[in-house]
Amino acid sequence: MNLTPAQRYYLQTIGIDIFVSRDSNAESLVVPEEQVLVSSAPYTGGNEEIWNDLRKQVAVCTRCELHKGRTQTVFGVGDTNADWMIIGEAPGAEEDRQGEPFVGRAGKLLNSMLHAIGLKREQVFIANILKCRPPNNRDPRPEEVACCESYLRQQIALVNPKIVLALGRIAAQNLLKVDTPIGQMRGRRYEYPGPRVPVVVTYHPAYLLRSPREKRKSWQDLQLAMRIYRESK
Ligand code: SF4
Numbered sequence: 001m002n003l004t005p006a007q008r009y010y011l012q013t014i015g016i017d018i019f020v021s022r023d024s025n026a027e028s029l030v031v032p033e034e035q036v037l038v039s040s041a042p043y044t045g046g047n048e049e050i051w052n053d054l055r056k057q058v059a060v061c062t063r064c065e066l067h068k069g070r071t072q073t074v075f076g077v078g079d080t081n082a083d084w085m086i087i088g089e090a091p092g093a094e095e096d097r098q099g100e101p102f103v104g105r106a107g108k109l110l111n112s113m114l115h116a117i118g119l120k121r122e123q124v125f126i127a128n129i130l131k132c133r134p135p136n137n138r139d140p141r142p143e144e145v146a147c148c149e150s151y152l153r154q155q156i157a158l159v160n161p162k163i164v165l166a167l168g169r170i171a172a173q174n175l176l177k178v179d180t181p182i183g184q185m186r187g188r189r190y191e192y193p194g195p196r197v198p199v200v201v202t203y204h205p206a207y208l209l210r211s212p213r214e215k216r217k218s219w220q221d222l223q224l225a226m227r228i229y230r231e232s233k
Pocket residue numbers: 058061062063064065066067073130131132144147148
């Protein structure tokens with residue numbers, strides 16, 4: 001792999017050791033440096049009104065019990081025209097305070113993971129399975145997911161991404177309607193039912209902070225996602 005200085009930096013940031021392959025013909029699975037630094041494209045879609053309506057619906061939603069404990073809903077953030085959609089589980093305490101998904105240490109690690117494959121945070125769209133914080137960061141309940149899932153379905157349909165990266169077991173299982181352990185879901189291409197978007201599963205950044213040894217697997221997942229993305233173009 002011929003890593004650029006920028007890719008080396010971000011791989012080191014997320015804790016991936018860099019090894020030089022003896023196979024000089026090995027295909028590089030990361031994007032060239034010039035793609036790392038491109039600015040995010042302005043929103044050019046024709047769906048602003050639909051997005052605004054959806055935002056308003058979510059902001060006042062009381063479909064499930066979680067509305068009672070939230071500071072605010074966490075709708076999602078990023079480029080509504082993005083090729084990549086990143087889907088996590090649910091807001092944590094900091095996300096609930098700031099109204100944005102993946103902030104804090106896990107958010108910083110996610111940003112570094114994205115940079116490692118040549119993407120800036122503002123070039124992807126980031127959302128969660130649930131838009132409100134479950135108390136004490138407990139797992140989402142099936143009835144909460146069922147109440148909330150039409151919002152995410154609409155977001156996926158509107159963004160119309162070329163690939164979805166599911167972060168963590170909860171996101172992956174609920175998105176794909178399976179109960180397979182996450183270790184068995186990694187390394188495979190799934191398809192999101194409906195718009196038939198390819199889905200790749202990897203570990204949640206919060207888990208990677210607790211289990212840094214798994215970062216290497218996460219890097220493999222990102223490479224797989226990039227390969228599938230490129231094939232889709
Ligand atoms: S979690 Fe979803 S369904 Fe439940 S109140 Fe929040 S926005 Fe509504």
